Amino acid sequence: MKIKELRNLGSEELIQKEKTFKKELFELNYQRKVGTVEKPARFKSLRRLIAKILTILKERELKNG
Secondary structure (H helix, E strand, O other): HHHHHHOOOHHHHHHHHHOOOOOHHHHHHHHHHHOOOOOOOOHHHHHHHHHHHHHHHHHHHHHOO
């Protein structure tokens, strides 16, 4: 997902996406411990998406005061 696509979403949608991505990351970590990770590169992309979402939310918070 591109940063422009994320910026076009509302705050509620971003929070929902963040929860979804965190849940997926949790499930991937569980799979890692079991030893059956299909896409190990997904860890990095999920962490980056979560960071992008948190950055956008923080920018909006600072902008709105």
